[in-house]
Amino acid sequence: MMHSSQAPISLIQGDLLDQSVDAIVSPFQRHWLPGGRVCSSQLSDTIRQWAGEDPYKERDSLGPFQAGDAVVTRAGRLPHRAIIHCAADSRFRRADRDSLNRCLRNALNVAGRKGYTSIALPMMRTAGLNEEYLMDSLRESCSQSGYNGRIVVVMERNV
Numbered sequence: 001m002m003h004s005s006q007a008p009i010s011l012i013q014g015d016l017l018d019q020s021v022d023a024i025v026s027p028f029q030r031h032w033l034p035g036g037r038v039c040s041s042q043l044s045d046t047i048r049q050w051a052g053e054d055p056y057k058e059r060d061s062l063g064p065f066q067a068g069d070a071v072v073t074r075a076g077r078l079p080h081r082a083i084i085h086c087a088a089d090s091r092f093r094r095a096d097r098d099s100l101n102r103c104l105r106n107a108l109n110v111a112g113r114k115g116y117t118s119i120a121l122p123m124m125r126t127a128g129l130n131e132e133y134l135m136d137s138l139r140e141s142c143s144q145s146g147y148n149g150r151i152v153v154v155m156e157r158n159v
Contacts, residue, residue, distance in 0.1 A: 007142040007147055007148045007149060007150070007151055008150050008151065009135065009138060009139065009142070009151045009152075009153065010150075010151070010152050010153065011123075011131070011135065011153045011155065012152060012153070012154055012155065013154070013155045013156075014154055014155075015154070015156075016043060016047070016120055016121075016122050016154045016156070017046065017047065017050055017078065019120035019152050019154065020118075021080060021116075021118040021119055021120045021150070021152060022080060022081045022082065022111075022116035022117055022118050022119065022149075023072070023075075023080055023081055023082040023083065023084050023111060023114070023116045023118075023119045023120075024047070024075075024078070024080055024083055024084070024119065024120050024121065025070075025083075025084045025085075025086060025107045025119060025120070025121035025122070026044070026047050026083050026084070026085050026086075027085075027086050027087075027088035027103060027121075027122070027124055028044070028059075028085055028086070028087060028088065042156075043122055043156055047078075047083070050076075050077060050078055051075060051076035051077055051078045051083060052076040052077045053076075054073075054074065054076045055073040055074055055075060055076040055083050055085075056073075058073040058074060059071060059073050059083075059085045065087040066087065067087055067088075067098070067099040067102060067103075068086065068087060068088075068098075068099050068101070068102025068103045068105070068106055069086065069087045069102075069106060070084055070085065070086040070087075070103065070106035070107045070109070070110045071084070071085050071086075071110070072084050072085075072110050072114055073085065081116065082114065082116070084107045084110050084111060084119065086103040086104075086106060086107045087099075087103065088100060088103045088124065097133075100124060100134070100137065101137050101140075101141065103124070104124075104134075104137055104138055104141040105141040105144055105145055107119070107121065108141050108142060108145040108147040109145045109147070111147055111149060112145055112146060112147045112149070116149060117149040117150065118149050118150040118151075118152070119149065119150075119151055119152070120151075120152040120153075120154055121151070121152075121153055121154070122153075122154055122155075122156060123153055123154065123155045123156065131155075134153070135153065138151065138153065
């Protein structure tokens with residue numbers, strides 16, 4: 001079912017954890033392969049360092065995950081209400097167009113169900129997909145999910 005969504009989407013350069021939002025989206029890989037990440041390992045490590053291990057133990061207890069699945073956990077020591085974790089890699093163990101689209105759509109569905117009025121996510125990249133593609137996919141996912149909260153897409157600094 002198609003929904004109309006007027007979600008304001010901002011693209012900024014900065015730090016994901018500095019965003020004043022209800023929840024952050026943290027893509028993760030179910031299978032680690034070099035070159036398969038959709039965001040930097042530095043960002044993933046920073047989120048884990050600041051949040052602590054509890055959100056990750058909680059996430060792992062909710063698995064196993066299929067490509068594109070999204071789950072919400074407490075934010076640990078972060079100032080946000082929650083972390084939305086999404087499995088960004090595909091059945092071929094690398095992120096691709098389909099797994100990225102499902103990750104975005106499912107993260108927005110979770111945000112809407114939980115009543116989050118604002119989320120921030122990192123600029124997710126994978127082979128052959130650029131910023132323009134991600135922004136177009138995000139707009140389409142907003143339309144499909146009906147999510148109309150504020151969305152901040154953060155391009156990492158120094159990466």
